[in-house]
Amino acid sequence: MNLLEERIKKDGKVINNEILKVDSFLNHQIDVELLNKVCKELASKFNGVDKIITVETSGIAYAVGISQHLGNVPVVFAKKSKSLITDEKNLYVKEVKSFTRKTSSQIYIDKSYIKENERCLIVDDFLAEGNATMGLVAICENAKAVITGVAIVIEKKFQGGRKRILEKGIHLESMAVIEKFVNNEVIFAEK
């Protein structure tokens, strides 16, 4: 087990057979020491990155942390709600279903911030069904950017996101890969 898997064993709460609660260290309270180590490790798996793409909210901290180990490349985060100053005519938009919220929402990125041939690394805190990640993949494809890979903090392998990403031929790295939950316990995938 790596340090993140150990932390999940210690502080993660298995809510049911599908959902793991990690808000004491990952997506409500953030353990910044852990984040620094996870980001350094994930960043070491990739090179040739011009830009990091994520989606609000919980991915942002990790996207910035990974950037800090890849030459401080810019981070772009897809937004979920529009403000008075959103330029509606210049957006990549994608419909995305949230796994834990059971709702569907639009995510968007201003077209100015992903350029043709830019080498983009997609980052997110969780990979479940892969809806958010595949939404970002689709936006990068629309922008004719090059997808260098996908970096995930915690992956729930049994929910299918991995399969969708690999089918696209995209390089995927997850810091912790969960095989399944059994009796409220987390079973990690063999490496």
Add this chain to the structure above:
Amino acid sequence: MNLLEERIKKDGKVINNEILKVDSFLNHQIDVELLNKVCKELASKFNGVDKIITVETSGIAYAVGISQHLGNVPVVFAKKSKSLITDEKNLYVKEVKSFTRKTSSQIYIDKSYIKENERCLIVDDFLAEGNATMGLVAICENAKAVITGVAIVIEKKFQGGRKRILEKGIHLESMAVIEKFVNNEVIFAEK
């Protein structure tokens, strides 16, 4: 002018007499090099911090960056929407009006993540009327935490947030302080 003020002059867009658009480097695309420098400078103004409190979305990256210069203290970000796994019975909740969105929404923090007497530094990307910041202040007060200060990336001084924070006797530091907008130009406050 400091490096952030120079960047605002160069890439910020004054939308009207109240709103500055900085999404090319601050709150949609993030210039991580700039973020590192801003966070180092803001962190240097505070010490004795146990925890950093912010609110999703755009404050998160800066909260983590400041933490990295204050011993990697934990970051807690208030959330704006509940998920299936939110523990409804254990929340500090506050109603907050958004300045740029003209909507009102609830922000909440799980009570487990702010403790009595914890020395909290509140961080946000923007200070306008101070609604979000004062919401976080109220939550810290409810938790009987100690508010060490408020660190802001860009402050629009003429919108009143500063006054509300200082009236509470709270130490406020902003990296860029905007006095006003004149003919679509940004005028910074005298230091």
